[in-house]
Amino acid sequence: MLLYIFLLLVVAGCSYSSTAVTKELDCVQEIMCSDPRTAFERLNALEVAEFEDSATMARWALMYSEAMVANNLAAPADTIVDIAVDYYGSHSDYERLRRAKQVKSMLQLCGDADALVCALYAQKEKEYMLYRERTERLRYIFAGAMLLFCAICIIVWQRNRLRIRNIQNEALVAEASSLREGLSRHMSECSVMESKLLSMLSRRFNVIDDLCETYYATQGTKAERKSIVDRVRSQIDALKADEGLFSEMESAVNECLGDMLALFAEELPNLKRDDYRMMVYLACNLSNRTIALLIGESVDVVYKRKSRLKARISASGCPHSALFLSVF
Structure with a gap:
């Protein structure tokens, strides 16, 4: 100014x-x-x-x-x-x-x-030289003032630019912090929910798993345990025929694993019903022995069917193949 x-x-x-x-x-x-x-x-x-x-x-x-x-x-x-x-x-x-x-x-x-004219002329020549020196000096002063003015303008512009950038950076940092806190909170909530759902799924089917394991461990033993084996077998047969229980297993898997079975049936519609059942049992985290008893086959057959199903899922290239393969 x-x-x-x-x-x-x-x-x-x-x-x-x-x-x-x-x-x-x-x-x-x-x-x-x-x-x-x-x-x-x-x-x-x-x-x-x-x-x-x-x-x-x-x-x-x-x-x-x-x-x-x-x-x-x-x-x-x-x-x-x-x-x-x-x-x-x-x-x-x-x-x-x-x-x-x-x-x-x-x-x-x-x-x-004449001498007087020469003196007057010389005086004017000196004044002209002084004029040139003064104009040169003023030119330098003006150029310096303009440079100083430009430097001040650049400094002010840079300061304003830095101030605006700092404000923007602070806003971005605050936004990032808010997003990070929200993401952490969401991940924590999801982790808690996932733990609860998996716990529910495990508790819901551990009875089936225990029964099947008990039967598999006690079959072919002495006669005094025959009645226990027969009773366990009858319970397993009842479970195999209980479509309501199977539907409950499907619902639990879909609830806990993001509608995985619904996506599986949609993306692989040509699979057999037995392959679909195998997928349900695998998603319920049942052991190979338990699955063998539920489908009425040997453990070796279970291994082969699992391997064949896994290969078909891998070869299908469906969008959620990674999710499906995670249960194997």
Whole structure:
């Protein structure tokens, strides 16, 4: 803000000074033909070193040279008239360039310059050199000020950018923390639910498993245990024929394992009923002996049927094959 005010004051001051010099040059232009001596004196009275722009300097140089010609004064050098020639030549002002070149040729015909004119001319040359030094210095100051202003703008922009990025990062971190907490809570709830469901499934069918294991371990023993074996066999036969119990087993598996049996029947519709039963028993985590008793086959047959069913599931390429194979 301070830099902006400083530049504004500098521009305003330069504008005021340039306006005053322009008015003076306009007045001199009006009396150039009628009173060239007064015009020359007023041009000499101007402080050339304080001019603010090169256009004003070129106009003064042209008028100063014209005043010398009008007063029949010889110039000791072409320094001042060359200011006008160079400026108007570079700015394509051909009319004033023509005037400047004409005045330059006329100055060379005016003869030798007297001492007073030489002193005045030398003074104006010094003032012109001071003007050039000052404009160069101001140019460097202005360039430095602009660089400083640009640097400040970049710093402010970078700070705002970093602040916005920090705010965004904090928001993302907070969101990630919230999601992590929610995910952890959800996983904990799922773990608890899974444990409960698996426990229910295990408790529901452990009686069947124990009965079958007992029967398998006691068959073919001595006669005094024959009645126990017969009773266990009758219970197993009852379980084999109980479709309600089988439906309950299906429902429990679907409830605990995400409708696995429903997906199995949908994705592998061409499997036999016996293969489906085998899948239900495997999902219930029954032992090979128990399955052998429930399907009325030997343990070797159970192994073979399990292997065949596993191979068919693997070869099917169904979407949930990994879930189905997890029970083997």
